[in-house]
Amino acid sequence: xxxxxxxxxxxxxxxxxxxxxxxxxxxxxxxxxxxxxxxxxxxxxxxxxxxxxxxxxxxxxxxxxxxxxxxxxxxxxxxxxxxxxxxxxxxxxxxxxxxxxxxxxxxxxxxxxxxxxxxxxxxxxxxxxxxxxxxxxxxxxxxxxxxxxxxxxxxxxxxxxxxxxxxxxxxxxxxxxxxxxxxxxxxxxxxxxxxxxxxxxxxxxxxxxxxxxxxxxxxxxxxxxxxxxxxxxxxxxxxxxxxxxxxxxxxxxxxxxxxxxxxxxxxxxxxxxxxxxxxxxxxxxxxxxxxxxxxxxxxxxxxxxxxxxxxxxxxxxxxxxxxxxxxxxxxxxxxxxxxxxxxxxxxxxxxxxxxxxxxxxxxxxxxxxxxxxxxxxxxxxxxxxxxxxxxxxxxxxxxxxxxxxxxxxxxxxxxxxxxxxxxxx
Amino acid sequence: xxxxxxxxxxxxxxxxxxxxxxxxxxxxxxxxxxxxxxxxxxxxxxxxxxxxxxxxxxxxxxxxxxxxxxxxxxxxxxxxxxxxxxxxxxxxxxxxxxxxxxxxxxxxxxxxxxxxxxxxxxxxxxxxxxxxxxxxxxxxxxxxxxxxxxxxxxxxxxxxxxxxxxxxxxxxxxxxxxxxxxxxxxxxxxxxxxxxxxxxxxxxxxxxxxxxxxxxxxxxxxxxxxxxxxxxxxxxxxxxxxxxxxxxxxxxxxxxxxxxxxxxxxxxxxxxxxxxxxxxxxxxxxxxxxxxxxxxxxxxxxxxxxxxxxxxxxxxxxxxxxxxxxxxxxxxxxxxxxxxxxxxxxxxxxxxxxxxxxxxxxxxxxxxxxxxxxxxxxxxxxxxxxxxxxxxxxxxxxxxxxxxxxxxxxxxxxxxxxxxxxxxxxxxxxxxxxxxxxxxxxxxxxxxxxxxxxxxxxxxxxxxxxxxxxxxxxxxxxxxxxxxxxxxxxx
Numbered sequence: 001x002x003x004x005x006x007x008x009x010x011x012x013x014x015x016x017x018x019x020x021x022x023x024x025x026x027x028x029x030x031x032x033x034x035x036x037x038x039x040x041x042x043x044x045x046x047x048x049x050x051x052x053x054x055x056x057x058x059x060x061x062x063x064x065x066x067x068x069x070x071x072x073x074x075x076x077x078x079x080x081x082x083x084x085x086x087x088x089x090x091x092x093x094x095x096x097x098x099x100x101x102x103x104x105x106x107x108x109x110x111x112x113x114x115x116x117x118x119x120x121x122x123x124x125x126x127x128x129x130x131x132x133x134x135x136x137x138x139x140x141x142x143x144x145x146x147x148x149x150x151x152x153x154x155x156x157x158x159x160x161x162x163x164x165x166x167x168x169x170x171x172x173x174x175x176x177x178x179x180x181x182x183x184x185x186x187x188x189x190x191x192x193x194x195x196x197x198x199x200x201x202x203x204x205x206x207x208x209x210x211x212x213x214x215x216x217x218x219x220x221x222x223x224x225x226x227x228x229x230x231x232x233x234x235x236x237x238x239x240x241x242x243x244x245x246x247x248x249x250x251x252x253x254x255x256x257x258x259x260x261x262x263x264x265x266x267x268x269x270x271x272x273x274x275x276x277x278x279x280x281x282x283x284x285x286x287x288x289x290x291x292x293x294x295x296x297x298x299x300x301x302x303x304x305x306x307x308x309x310x311x312x313x314x315x316x317x318x319x320x321x322x323x324x325x326x327x328x329x330x331x332x333x334x335x336x337x338x339x340x341x342x343x344x345x346x347x348x349x350x351x352x353x354x355x356x357x358x359x360x361x362x363x364x365x366x367x368x369x370x371x372x373x374x375x376x377x378x379x380x381x382x383x384x385x386x387x388x389x390x391x392x393x394x395x396x397x398x399x400x401x402x403x404x405x406x407x408x409x410x411x412x413x414x415x416x417x418x419x420x421x422x423x424x425x
Numbered sequence: 426x427x428x429x430x431x432x433x434x435x436x437x438x439x440x441x442x443x444x445x446x447x448x449x450x451x452x453x454x455x456x457x458x459x460x461x462x463x464x465x466x467x468x469x470x471x472x473x474x475x476x477x478x479x480x481x482x483x484x485x486x487x488x489x490x491x492x493x494x495x496x497x498x499x500x501x502x503x504x505x506x507x508x509x510x511x512x513x514x515x516x517x518x519x520x521x522x523x524x525x526x527x528x529x530x531x532x533x534x535x536x537x538x539x540x541x542x543x544x545x546x547x548x549x550x551x552x553x554x555x556x557x558x559x560x561x562x563x564x565x566x567x568x569x570x571x572x573x574x575x576x577x578x579x580x581x582x583x584x585x586x587x588x589x590x591x592x593x594x595x596x597x598x599x600x601x602x603x604x605x606x607x608x609x610x611x612x613x614x615x616x617x618x619x620x621x622x623x624x625x626x627x628x629x630x631x632x633x634x635x636x637x638x639x640x641x642x643x644x645x646x647x648x649x650x651x652x653x654x655x656x657x658x659x660x661x662x663x664x665x666x667x668x669x670x671x672x673x674x675x676x677x678x679x680x681x682x683x684x685x686x687x688x689x690x691x692x693x694x695x696x697x698x699x700x701x702x703x704x705x706x707x708x709x710x711x712x713x714x715x716x717x718x719x720x721x722x723x724x725x726x727x728x729x730x731x732x733x734x735x736x737x738x739x740x741x742x743x744x745x746x747x748x749x750x751x752x753x754x755x756x757x758x759x760x761x762x763x764x765x766x767x768x769x770x771x772x773x774x775x776x777x778x779x780x781x782x783x784x785x786x787x788x789x790x791x792x793x794x795x796x797x798x799x800x801x802x803x804x805x806x807x808x809x810x811x812x813x814x815x816x817x818x819x820x821x822x823x824x825x826x827x828x829x830x831x832x833x834x835x836x837x838x839x840x841x842x843x844x845x846x847x848x849x850x851x852x853x854x855x856x857x858x859x860x861x862x863x864x865x866x867x868x869x870x871x872x873x874x875x876x877x878x879x880x881x882x883x884x885x886x887x888x889x890x891x892x893x894x895x896x897x898x899x900x901x902x903x904x905x906x907x908x909x910x911x912x913x914x915x916x
Contacts, residue, residue: 018661029740036744043771050770121468122461123475137897138890139851142865146890149882363756369858370866377758391766399755399763406754 047392060397062388063088069383071374073290076210084384091379092401098296098375099362099405105301106361107354110308117313128309135306140364144299148371151291155188158282183275185283190290192276192283199270215269222261229257292373296365304361308354315350316342347420355413359406366402376401492517495524499877522881523888526872530888533707533862539631539699543710546628550717553621556614558903622721629706629714631698635686639679647671660823703781707862709892714781716850719788723849724842726789727796728835732826734801745797752794757852760787765859784856792849796842803838804830836911843904847897854893864889 017027051058063085070080075093078086117128135143156176163174178185185192202214233254241247276286319342327337368375369382377398385394446452450459462472492511497503503519511517523530532540623637650670655663690696706714733745752760764783769776807830815825835842857866869885872878 019659024661025738029738032738032744033740046773047770049774050772053774116471119468119471120461120464121471121475124468124471127475127478133898134894137847137894137901139854139865139893141854142886142890142893145866146883146886149886153880153882359753366756366758367855369758377756381759381762385766392770395759395763395767399759402756402759403751403754407750 056392058392059390060393062384062390062393065388067384067387069387071379073293073374084380084388087384088376088380088397091374091376094373095362095365095368095375095377096405098293098300098365098368098373101297102300102304102361102365103358105297106304106308106357109301109305111312113305113309114312114316117309118316132306132309135303136310140299140303141367141370143303144295144367144370147298148291148295151186151191151294152188155186158185158187158189158278161185161187161278161283178276183273185276185278185286187283188291189282190288191294192286192288194273194275195285195287197272197274199272201269218265218269219262222265226258226261230254233257290373292368292371295371296368296373300361300364300367303364304357307357307360311350311353311357312346315346318349319345344420351413351417351420355410355417358409358413362405362409363402489516489518493520494518495520497521498525500879500881501877518884518887519881520884522872522878522884526868526878526885529872530708530864530868530885532710533868534705535701535707535710536699536705539701542628542631542698542701546625547713549617549621549624549628552614553618556618622718627698629701629710630703631700633683633687633690634696634698635683635690639683639686640675643671643674643679646674660821703779704861706781708864708868711781711856711861712850712853712864715785715788715853715856718785719792719849719853720846722785722789723792723796723845726793727800727842727845728831730793730797731800731804734797735804749794749797752791753798757788757791757855758858760791761855761859763787780859780861784859784861788849788852791852792845795845795848799838799841799845800834802841803834803836806837807833836908839904839908839911843900843907847900850897850900851893864892 017023064083066080067082067084067087068080069087071078071087071090073094074090075097076086076090078090113128113131116124117132119125119128160175161177167174176187183194198215202218204211204213206212233250237248237250274285276283278284323341323345324337327341328334332340365375366377368378372378374382380394380401381398385391388394447456449455463469488511492507492515494503494506494517497506497519498521500519500522503517503521507515507517528537528540532543535543620641623641627634627637647667647670651663651667653663654666658666687696730745730749733741734749736742736745761784764787765780768783772778811829811833812825815829818825820828854863854865857863862868862871865886869889872885873881
């Protein structure tokens with residue numbers, strides 16, 4: 001007679017691989033891995049077969065060949081004798097330029113619009129709603145194209161700015177005039193903006209392939225120093241307040257520390273603005289910002305700002321009214337309520353979606369192709385690709401660079417997000 | 426006590442005074458204005474600025490709109506008409522370009538005598554969408570259906586293709602009426618929604634009817650295999666068997682079967698429609714084809730990716746995370762370039778498949794990665810108790826997902842999903858960069874390339890933008906309706 005109380009011996013059966021939850025996940029993973037490897041092998045095999053057919057060898061040596069094409073906007077020195085690699089860098093810098101400019105402007109406009117949309121002012125709230133819905137529901141490509149068309153078709157020609165002696169005598173106004181205190185000329189050939197000039201320049205140094213202006217470095221250093229000094233004054237004032245109960249007056253001191261050094265430095269460097277002036281048939285002096293950059297920048301900014309406005313609005317609405325009331329009950333003034341109670345909490349809601357908007361803007365900057373702005377896709381993924389016929393390599397580098405940019409932005413913003421996020425146990 | 430009080434007070438009012446009117450500044454329109462427009466110096470400034478902006482915009486653009494010309498054959502003619510009617514200096518819109526190039530904006534270079542096919546596909550799309558979008562019977566739906574049917578009839582009459590469309594509209598109406606007798610309408614039309622993808626493919630691209638039929642049969646074969654195997658060996662093996670069966674069908678049976686059936690029927694009318702090449706597609710037909718196909722496929726894909734990303738199995742999770750992060754890290758344009766330049770490298774030598782199909786695949790993958798992240802957010806927002814409750818009820822993984830987790834997670838993520846859809850539809854304009862004629866840049870450039878319409882910028886942009894706005898805005902309104910309908914919290 002068998003003893004019933006003895007536990008049945010565990011024997012492994014093949015069916016347990018599927019029906020036993022202890023082994024099932026292992027089975028599924030093995031199957032998935034086999035499928036994934038088979039798929040990858042299939043793709044690789046096809047790729048090799050195709051390359052053999054086309055008689056191509058994957059190689060990145062083309063990057064060191066002469067590029068031979070010109071780029072109309074180069075923030076780092078570049079001539080058509082430089083390599084494809086350098087052309088790629090020029091494109092990358094252009095991409096980063098429009099992404100950074102776009103992110104800054106979109107954040108500013110987005111916050112203003114988001115706050116105004118919550119305003120008690122009926123008219124302004126409605127106007128902002130129209131703006132947000134109008135820009136969100138239309139492809140960004142449309143805005144870029146429309147703004148580009150405005151800049152190339154509607155803006156005046158440089159010769160329209162001309163003021164001749166006869167016109168002065170007749171008391172006539174020129175067809176067009178410069179805006180912003182007579183400093184910025186918007187023409188159909190591009191926008192001319194003033195340029196910073198230093199009479200006693202510190203020169204520049206070469207780090208790797210990047211020339212770095214020592215003037216900029218000095219200005220940045222002084223600004224950072226001023227901020228640190230300002231913080232130190234604040235800190236000292238707080239310490240005195242905590243010790244004695246009276247907060248010392250720091251207005252003049254902090255004003256002096258904030259603005260004194262930078263003004264002195266600019267004087268020392270002989271800083272002044274070079275205003276674009278009309279000479280011959282075009283403007284000279286100043287910096288020429290191409291219509292393509294303006295259109296891309298404004299289009300991306302206005303489009304993304306509409307999304308950021310919604311994010312800001314949602315963030316502020318997410319903070320319950322009780323927080324404000326509690327803060328008032330504690331006797332905290334409205335301004336400090338905003339900065340100490342509402343904003344820190346709203347930021348926590350705002351930042352994660354804001355990061356993804358920055359990412360979207362950066363990726364959308366590849367729409368530069370629509371206005372022939374020479375960004376990374378225009379140089380590496382455009383002319384270089386067409387000249388060398390290296391589709392595979394070019395697209396690979398292009399995608400990896402965009403991937404790296406995205407990961408950089410999101411990790412950078414995640415660091416900030418961790419700093420403001422709710423501290424839990 | 427009361428006596429004392431009565432004696433102490435020499436005069437006591439016995440009745441209430443009628444309330445007096447509020448001050449004139451605090452009633453009616455003046456009060457509203459004071460509260461909403463001029464409640465402080467900052468608000469007053471904002472209001473004045475707002476009115477100034479509106480006034481400026483109206484002053485600039487109203488004449489331009491009002492001077493618009495609808496009947497002309499070229500931009501020059503438009504300008505002449507405007508100059509003759511409103512004076513030499515007047516500006517005006519030349520809407521005639523929309524009127525004259527309407528077909529191009531709508532259909533691209535789709536053969537003119539076949540316009541009824543995309544129109545019919547659009548109508549059938551409405552029929553197919555009704556059971557998915559609206560679960561309850563409502564009179565508004567009938568009105569909407571009537572409007573759509575009338576629109577389609579009007580369109581087809583205006584193209585002189587009344588007969589084929591008319592017949593099919595009658596058939597569709599009869600089917601809908603038959604279906605509507607049950608209380609379940611429109612939910613009981615769901616079989617048609619399943620059929621629609623094949624039908625739409627056949628209508629749009631033409632060719633033999635057997636290709637979509639055999640392709641759709643693959644799903645039926647898979648389903649039969651799943652039912653059969655799962656009753657014998659359980660759901661897991663059943664699902665595997667279903668997938669394998671469908672795959673075998675498509676890989677080995679489908680091709681020869683389509684050829685054989687096509688041989689039998691030949692090019693006789695009901696089995697064969699004139700083929701239309703992908704490069705003849707353009708305009709809104711193209712945008713809608715890509716957009717709707719992408720939306721339909723990316724949602725289930727996104728759900729699977731989201732589940733994979735939250736899976737306990739490290740390998741599955743790793744693959745899903747890698748895929749999602751890679752797709753989200755690169756711009757759609759680069760993916761489209763991969764579709765047009767590189768996809769052939771990764772397929773067996775000599776294969777060449779349709780560019781629209783390739784673009785649809787890339788757009789779908791792109792959108793699926795975003796939707797996966799949205800749904801992952803929804804899954805993360807569900808309280809842990811829901812998962813535990815599902816486990817406590819003894820539901821297996823898929824039952825728990827289907828009955829408890831997903832309905833709630835999807836409900837939370839509706840706004841995000843719909844905005845991904847809107848994004849996808851807007852992104853269909855980017856196909857212009859792989860040489861397809863999207864309505865925004867492809868078609869407007871083509872229009873401007875002709876001598877008559879050289880230099881016409883604003884009118885096409887406004888027209889195309891308005892259509893995109895209408896479609897996207899109604900999608901976002903629908904998501905609000907859905908959110909409201911599904912709200913189960915305290916109201």
